[in-house]
Amino acid sequence: AQTVTQSQPEMSVQEAETVTLSCTYDTSENNYYLFWYKQPPSRQMILVIRQEAYKQQNATENRFSVNFQKAAKSFSLKISDSQLGDTAMYFCAFRRMYSGYALNFGKGTSLLVTP
Amino acid sequence: AAGVIQSPRHLIKEKRETATLKCYPIPRHDTVYWYQQGPGQDPQFLISFYEKMQSDKGSIPDRFSAQQFSDYHSELNMSSLELGDSALYFCASSCRPGLVFRDTQYFGPGTRLTVL
Numbered sequence: 001a002q003t004v005t006q007s008q009p010e011m012s013v014q015e016a017e018t019v020t021l022s023c024t025y026d027t028s029e030n031n032y033y034l035f036w037y038k039q040p041p042s043r044q045m046i047l048v049i050r051q052e053a054y055k056q057q058n059a060t061e062n063r064f065s066v067n068f069q070k071a072a073k074s075f076s077l078k079i080s081d082s083q084l085g086d087t088a089m090y091f092c093a094f095r096r097m098y099s100g101y102a103l104n105f106g107k108g109t110s111l112l113v114t115p
Numbered sequence: 116a117a118g119v120i121q122s123p124r125h126l127i128k129e130k131r132e133t134a135t136l137k138c139y140p141i142p143r144h145d146t147v148y149w150y151q152q153g154p155g156q157d158p159q160f161l162i163s164f165y166e167k168m169q170s171d172k173g174s175i176p177d178r179f180s181a182q183q184f185s186d187y188h189s190e191l192n193m194s195s196l197e198l199g200d201s202a203l204y205f206c207a208s209s210c211r212p213g214l215v216f217r218d219t220q221y222f223g224p225g226t227r228l229t230v231l
Contacts, residue, residue: 035219043203045158045222091157095220101209102148102160102171103220 006106023092031097040088119223140208147189
């Protein structure tokens with residue numbers, strides 16, 4: 001079974017600053033997908049960014065980027081120019097590529113952006 | 116853009132009652148996933164359907180059943196409800212699994228079930 005670990009239960013960052021959320025995972029597979037989802041107080045699950053394991057290039061989406069280290073099984077999320085609306089719970093998730101397509105989530109990191 | 120629709124958004128039931136949650140996927144999505152998120156927990160996978168067939172099964176209790184219909188909407192049926200079933204139930208949809216760039220799961224707003 002795949003295990004996803006988010007070692008930072010809570011983090012805080014000031015508006016306009018940069019913050020990095022950590023995620024590590026354990027798998028014996030070579031090809032898979034990794035995701036970051038955001039869950040604001042509304043409890044909606046919103047896709048932030050995705051990464052295919054076979055791609056060496058790190059994914060970016062506007063202010064959000066990842067640092068994917070396949071050998072280290074690490075998948076961190078960097079949020080640049082943090083905004084108050086970024087306040088949310090952030091979940092890292094693993095998905096197998098060829099079977100068992102369910103998302104396997106970490107426990108989440110609660111991010112608070114302060115003025 | 117159209118999103119995943121879930122109904123009802125809120126549901127209150129008594130112990131031992133039954134509940135039915137509905138999910139309408141994004142148009143042209145043929146795969147549906149159900150997740151359960153307890154208070155302060157991460158979402159846990161329950162069950163999924165592809166083309167109206169069960170494709171994967173997670174930690175779904177035997178008291179729960181689900182199906183996907185010809186129009187691709189799905190229903191999660193929950194019987195003999197227990198206090199521990201109180202949670203947020205998410206439905207997510209995607210295109211056919213295995214297709215690169217097309218199989219990201221998009222979540223609905225969730226149904227908040229409270230069992231008294």
